[in-house]
Amino acid sequence: MLMHLNFNSGQPAYLQVVDQIKTAAASGSLQAGEILPGIRPLAEQLRINRNTVAKAYAELESQGIIETQPGKGCFLIKNHSPFTREVRRKILREEIDALLVKAHHLQVEKEELLNLVNERLAAFGKKTGSHGTPASNPA
Amino acid sequence: MNASTPVIDISKLVRKYGQTDAVNGLTLSVEPGKCYGFFGRNGAGKTTTIKCLLNLLQPTSGSVRLFGLDPARDEVAVKSRLAYVPDNVAFYPWMTIRETLDYLASFRPHWNRETERGLLSQFRLPEHQKTSTLSRGQRVQVALIAAVCPEPELLLLDEPTSGLDPIIRREFIETVIGAYQETDPGNRTIFVSTHLIAEFEGLIDEFTLIDQGKALLTLNADVARQQYKRIRLRFAQEPPVLDFPEILQQRREAREVELIVRENGHPLTDRIAALRPESVSTQALALEEIFVATLK
Numbered sequence: 001m002l003m004h005l006n007f008n009s010g011q012p013a014y015l016q017v018v019d020q021i022k023t024a025a026a027s028g029s030l031q032a033g034e035i036l037p038g039i040r041p042l043a044e045q046l047r048i049n050r051n052t053v054a055k056a057y058a059e060l061e062s063q064g065i066i067e068t069q070p071g072k073g074c075f076l077i078k079n080h081s082p083f084t085r086e087v088r089r090k091i092l093r094e095e096i097d098a099l100l101v102k103a104h105h106l107q108v109e110k111e112e113l114l115n116l117v118n119e120r121l122a123a124f125g126k127k128t129g130s131h132g133t134p135a136s137n138p139a
Numbered sequence: 140m141n142a143s144t145p146v147i148d149i150s151k152l153v154r155k156y157g158q159t160d161a162v163n164g165l166t167l168s169v170e171p172g173k174c175y176g177f178f179g180r181n182g183a184g185k186t187t188t189i190k191c192l193l194n195l196l197q198p199t200s201g202s203v204r205l206f207g208l209d210p211a212r213d214e215v216a217v218k219s220r221l222a223y224v225p226d227n228v229a230f231y232p233w234m235t236i237r238e239t240l241d242y243l244a245s246f247r248p249h250w251n252r253e254t255e256r257g258l259l260s261q262f263r264l265p266e267h268q269k270t271s272t273l274s275r276g277q278r279v280q281v282a283l284i285a286a287v288c289p290e291p292e293l294l295l296l297d298e299p300t301s302g303l304d305p306i307i308r309r310e311f312i313e314t315v316i317g318a319y320q321e322t323d324p325g326n327r328t329i330f331v332s333t334h335l336i337a338e339f340e341g342l343i344d345e346f347t348l349i350d351q352g353k354a355l356l357t358l359n360a361d362v363a364r365q366q367y368k369r370i371r372l373r374f375a376q377e378p379p380v381l382d383f384p385e386i387l388q389q390r391r392e393a394r395e396v397e398l399i400v401r402e403n404g405h406p407l408t409d410r411i412a413a414l415r416p417e418s419v420s421t422q423a424l425a426l427e428e429i430f431v432a433t434l435k
Contacts (some may be wrong), residue, residue, distance in 0.1 A: 007340050010368065010423030012361035040321060044313040049174050049342035050320045105419065 017056035032078035144207045146171050146293050146328040152201035154187050161187040163352035174324045177332040184352040189297050222286035225300035228278045232271030247289040254318050258284045276307040287319040296331040305365050306322040322342035336427040367424040370398045372416040399432045
């Protein structure tokens with residue numbers, strides 16, 4: 001998994017690491033049970049402080065996405081969504097609202113936006129090799 | 140030492156050279172386990188401050204404390220807990236790298252041989268070559284190895300990468316800092332003075348920007364990148380007058396305006412949207428751009 005940080009995004013570096021690991025998990029480029037890069041190698045690769053990587057991994061662990069096995073490293077957990085259906089919907093609603101605001105600013109019409117969403121769903125579906133989307137299985 | 144004692148505590152530090160104030164009322168404090176950036180232009184007072192920390196210079200007034208101790212009174216106790224890499228590294232020219240490291244290790248109660256071996260081979264340093272024949276980059280590498288192997292609680296780096304080519308800079312700072320923080324990261328504090336801020340962008344937890352001997356700005360790096368923004372606006376007609384207090388700089392060109400702003404919790408974008416621009420784009424500033432925006 002190759003990560004890349006953007007210091008012009010305004011998003012804290014640790015959250016960028018969190019998001020990229022989540023994206024990798026959702027798109028299937030990181031599989032359940034697979035080991036994550038060690039804290040020091042990842043810090044050196046991204047040219048960031050090890051505290052930042054440690055903070056990102058702690059956040060992922062508290063969200064139930066990865067687990068730490070002492071002496072072995074961090075692993076992606078199978079079926080990693082610990083949230084109830086309603087909580088998941090709430091989280092997604094907020095993200096969708098942000099997307100809608102952005103689309104409005106960019107003057108992207110409803111039709112075009114929906115097409116884009118479908119296009120991305122198809123792209124993710126291909127990567128995971130499943131017909132559905134990674135988040136579509138109900139609890 | 141209890142967890143709340145700052146590793147470095149500088150209070151109202153003043154240091155004069157004759158009539159010139161090199162440091163003029165500087166206050167800052169560094170918590171254990173942090174990587175702290177001390178940014179400023181050449182001549183801003185960075186090296187003078189570090190020399191006061193090391194008791195190489197005495198403060199004209201104000202105080203400096205390391206680990207809660209006064210470096211002038213408890214010099215040995217303070218220095219045994221830190222390592223310092225100056226901007227101009229010098230070794231005894233007749234010694235080889237091996238002899239230099241052994242010599243420096245002889246002053247330390249503890250020396251991590253494994254870290255030393257790892258870094259020497261990673262940098263491909265020729266152990267039996269005399270230090271007088273090394274390139275500038277190799278000399279800095281040796282100095283950094285010598286600084287991290289005793290596993291001190293504090294690493295003081297004064298312009299560690301200036302004068303080095305970009306490839307060497309990229310490679311070794313992360314490697315050395317990674318090795319340093321490998322054991323007991325909560326007790327590995329780094330204080331790095333530099334004007335090459337982009338090199339340290341991702342490493343810095345918190346920073347102080349010093350100018351003319353005073354702290355202009357002290358912030359957490361993530362918070363800084365959230366507050367400082369570049370906003371580009373395009374209007375359908377002549378742009379309106381923009382005089383929000385958050386604006387630090389603005390540039391205008393026909394129907395376009397570029398703003399450098401520092402937000403304080405109340406997003407500017409709402410107020411800007413009320414002016415009905417045709418397009419808005421926002422980008423966070425990297426630390427180096429914040430440095431330039433603050434000093435300009």
